[in-house]
Amino acid sequence: MKLFYAIVLLFSFSAYCQTGSITGTVTDGNGPVPAAHIIVSPLGKTIAADENGMYAVNDVPYGSYEVIVSTVGLKTVRKKVSVSNATPVTLNIVLQEDTQALEEVVITGTMKEVSRSDSPIPVEIITPKLFRKNPTPSLFEAVGMINGVQPQLNCNVCNTGDIHINGMEGPYTMILIDGMPIVSSLSTVYGLSGIPNSIVERIEVVKGPASSLYGSEAMGGIINVITKAPYKAPRISADYFFTSWGEQSVDAAIKFKAGKATSLLGVNYFNYNVKADKNRDNFTDVTQQNRISVFNKWNFDRKENRQFSLAGRYVYEDRWGGEMNWTKQWRGSDSIYGESIYTKRAELIGLYQLPTTERIFTQFSYNWHDQDSYYGNTPYMATQQVGFVQAYWDKQFGSSHNFLLGAAMRYTKYDDNTPATARENGTNMPQKTPLPGFFIQDEWTITPKHMLLGGYRFDYDRNHGGIHSPRVAYKFAPNKNNTVRASFGTGFRVVNLFTEDHAALTGARDVIIAEALNPERSYNSNLNYVLKIPTETVLINFDITGFYSYFTNKIVGDFDTDPTKIIYDNLNGHAISQGVSLNTDLVFPFPLKVMAGISYMDVFQKEKDALGMETKTQQLHAPRWSGNFIASYNLPNNYSVDVTGNWYGPMRLPVLPNDYRPAYSPWFCIANVQFTKKMDFGLEFYGGVKNVFDFVPKYALMRPFDPFNKNVNDPVNNPNGYTFDTSYNYASLQGRRVFLGVRYNLL
Numbered sequence: 001m002k003l004f005y006a007i008v009l010l011f012s013f014s015a016y017c018q019t020g021s022i023t024g025t026v027t028d029g030n031g032p033v034p035a036a037h038i039i040v041s042p043l044g045k046t047i048a049a050d051e052n053g054m055y056a057v058n059d060v061p062y063g064s065y066e067v068i069v070s071t072v073g074l075k076t077v078r079k080k081v082s083v084s085n086a087t088p089v090t091l092n093i094v095l096q097e098d099t100q101a102l103e104e105v106v107i108t109g110t111m112k113e114v115s116r117s118d119s120p121i122p123v124e125i126i127t128p129k130l131f132r133k134n135p136t137p138s139l140f141e142a143v144g145m146i147n148g149v150q151p152q153l154n155c156n157v158c159n160t161g162d163i164h165i166n167g168m169e170g171p172y173t174m175i176l177i178d179g180m181p182i183v184s185s186l187s188t189v190y191g192l193s194g195i196p197n198s199i200v201e202r203i204e205v206v207k208g209p210a211s212s213l214y215g216s217e218a219m220g221g222i223i224n225v226i227t228k229a230p231y232k233a234p235r236i237s238a239d240y241f242f243t244s245w246g247e248q249s250v251d252a253a254i255k256f257k258a259g260k261a262t263s264l265l266g267v268n269y270f271n272y273n274v275k276a277d278k279n280r281d282n283f284t285d286v287t288q289q290n291r292i293s294v295f296n297k298w299n300f301d302r303k304e305n306r307q308f309s310l311a312g313r314y315v316y317e318d319r320w321g322g323e324m325n326w327t328k329q330w331r332g333s334d335s336i337y338g339e340s341i342y343t344k345r346a347e348l349i350g351l352y353q354l355p356t357t358e359r360i361f362t363q364f365s366y367n368w369h370d371q372d373s374y375y376g377n378t379p380y381m382a383t384q385q386v387g388f389v390q391a392y393w394d395k396q397f398g399s400s401h402n403f404l405l406g407a408a409m410r411y412t413k414y415d416d417n418t419p420a421t422a423r424e425n426g427t428n429m430p431q432k433t434p435l436p437g438f439f440i441q442d443e444w445t446i447t448p449k450h451m452l453l454g455g456y457r458f459d460y461d462r463n464h465g466g467i468h469s470p471r472v473a474y475k476f477a478p479n480k481n482n483t484v485r486a487s488f489g490t491g492f493r494v495v496n497l498f499t500e501d502h503a504a505l506t507g508a509r510d511v512i513i514a515e516a517l518n519p520e521r522s523y524n525s526n527l528n529y530v531l532k533i534p535t536e537t538v539l540i541n542f543d544i545t546g547f548y549s550y551f552t553n554k555i556v557g558d559f560d561t562d563p564t565k566i567i568y569d570n571l572n573g574h575a576i577s578q579g580v581s582l583n584t585d586l587v588f589p590f591p592l593k594v595m596a597g598i599s600y601m602d603v604f605q606k607e608k609d610a611l612g613m614e615t616k617t618q619q620l621h622a623p624r625w626s627g628n629f630i631a632s633y634n635l636p637n638n639y640s641v642d643v644t645g646n647w648y649g650p651m652r653l654p655v656l657p658n659d660y661r662p663a664y665s666p667w668f669c670i671a672n673v674q675f676t677k678k679m680d681f682g683l684e685f686y687g688g689v690k691n692v693f694d695f696v697p698k699y700a701l702m703r704p705f706d707p708f709n710k711n712v713n714d715p716v717n718n719p720n721g722y723t724f725d726t727s728y729n730y731a732s733l734q735g736r737r738v739f740l741g742v743r744y745n746l747l
């Protein structure tokens with residue numbers, strides 16, 4: 001009997017050790033599809049096709065598998081294969097253009113490459129194809145094309161801004177580049193406008209809790225900027241456009257090979273140096289900007305398609321806004337008001353897959369950010385360095401469990417000339433913040449229709465101790481046309497006032513910190529339903545999401561108690577962000593596609609007043625109603641027309657006591673139209689009109705004739721005690737403008 005068991009065990013072991021391979025090419029009918037994603041399920045092996053569309057999956061144990069092949073813009077193909085001997089199984093795949101529902105590969109929701117429809121976390125995507133429907137010079141403006149994502153200008157003079165997700169302010173949104181926390185703290189103020197669209201392959205947006213994977217600061221959502229892979233980029237590309245306001249933007253990139261490496265070198269330059277004062281308040285309506293960004297990314301060929309990439313970027317920007325007669329000789333003076341900001345920034349990002357049989361990845365990043373600025377006569381000089389390293393193990397257990405285990409370390413060094421880095425005796429003490437942590441996640445495919453994701457992250461902050469961030473998500477897909485997703489998670493955030501809140505830097509108000517601020521905590525939940533209705537005349541997609549977030553210890557700036565101060569304090573109560581958003585896609589058999597979205601949000605805080613009564617206050621810059629729309633129509637002879645826009649309902653604004661400016665903004669819409677003509681050999685011309693309805697806010701600066709508040713105590717000419725104020729803003733002061741441009745791509 002023992003001999004029998006030994007023979008059976010030996011036979012089983014030898015059968016298990018027998019392996020074969022799957023090889024082939026991926027084409028789209030016109031040629032190879034480089035970097036197409038090939039997933040062998042349930043084995044969990046994931047590779048990318050080479051630049052000739054060829055692939056080889058080795059060490060595949062004998063058995064039956066499903067091969068999933070996908071790439072952005074083409075339909076996903078699934079094929080069953082059986083590996084039964086050492087002879088390679090040849091599987092050639094022809095992908096077709098997806099004119100109905102895109103099956104993009106996404107990574108942000110789970111840190112794994114999966115089909116967007118298979119992800120248990122809802123992920124929204126913007127691609128360069130969508131960018132080109134309304135050309136913009138930076139990421140900051142481009143993300144406004146997503147419903148529920150609001151680029152918000154916070155200052156009418158220097159035009160700083162942040163990105164709101166579901167009504168929550170910018171610091172609650174974690175900005176990643178290739179999965180690395182590159183844009184944070186100091187760089188959130190101007191860093192977003194320095195990311196050119198030319199380096200972007202796609203942008204993935206996750207609304208709601210993601211702290212268990214990406215850190216405790218991802219309380220409101222994540223915007224992950226996926227940069228272009230060199231081997232997927234055109235050999236030469238260029239894009240130039242200018243507007244009737246004098247803005248000029250140029251992108252140029254070239255791809256080249258060096259041995260076993262492929263490199264993409266790109267340059268972006270944006271310039272705007274035309275002073276405009278259409279509202280005649282003697283202040284520039286839009287900041288003057290001179291910005292250059294140089295980007296270089298390398299991909300290295302390795303055995304068995306293991307991944308290795310390095311990317312670097314350098315940004316320099318000189319921007320200023322202020323009185324029309326301001327020049328640099330007045331920088332920092334109290335004679336002529338100007339806000340002048342010099343920004344220098346360097347980044348390094350890397351990914352390396354270890355040469356092991358297990359899928360183990362290491363990621364690292366470093367960024368240096370220097371800001372030399374004056375807000376009137378108030379200086380703000382700051383430098384920040386952030387180093388980050390992460391390793392994770394991606395493992396498939398059986399056919400049901402997709403496991404992830406990782407550890408991360410982030411180290412931040414920050415120094416400035418504010419009280420944030422000063423000792424009690426007045427000497428300087430830079431902030432040094434190590435933040436180690438580890439995370440674990442399991443995707444459990446209970447049945448083909450049910451999936452459960454559980455995740456947990458632990459970070460250790462030396463000032464606040466251990467930080468626990470659990471997350472759970474559930475997906476139910478009874479068929480390919482119906483999908484339900486639900487998720488819940490928590491968040492934790494330590495606020496850096498002087499790096500995150502531009503209002504604290506303008507010099508227009510004094511900053512008062514009422515007490516030692518405690519970290520914020522949040523509890524977040526999302527419920528998402530996707531419905532696809534295919535008919536003979538139109539394909540209709542509905543994507544509806546309900547969200548709810550509850551905050552304790554929320555840190556808020558009180559703009560109302562004293563017009564000369566911003567008083568920061570932990571909320572003596574709680575805050576809530578809740579609402580629902582609906583996205584629709586309509587694809588017709590004729591060349592028309594329409595996308596539209598609408599969001600309803602109720603974002604507010606409740607706290608007790610001096611009498612112990614609970615009061616409710618609406619969040620600033622959080623409209624209850626908002627939406628977007630995109631319509632594209634292809635005309636004969638390679639002409640096309642795109643209509644895009646965003647609309648917003650009333651939002652609460654920061655006003656002064658007895659302010660003559662309305663406390664709420666009006667309903668407004670910013671619409672754009674573009675016409676494109678595609679020529680031969682990758683050349684196309686485009687032009688159109690931005691802000692077609694010429695909407696411009698009626699009110700902007702308070703007392704622009706006295707920006708240094710030298711005459712505020714005049715009871716005759718200033719009976720209400722008004723002070724100079726730059727924070728009353730809800731839309732750009734740029735009116736209607738024409739744009740023209742040209743693009744070229746040599747594949």
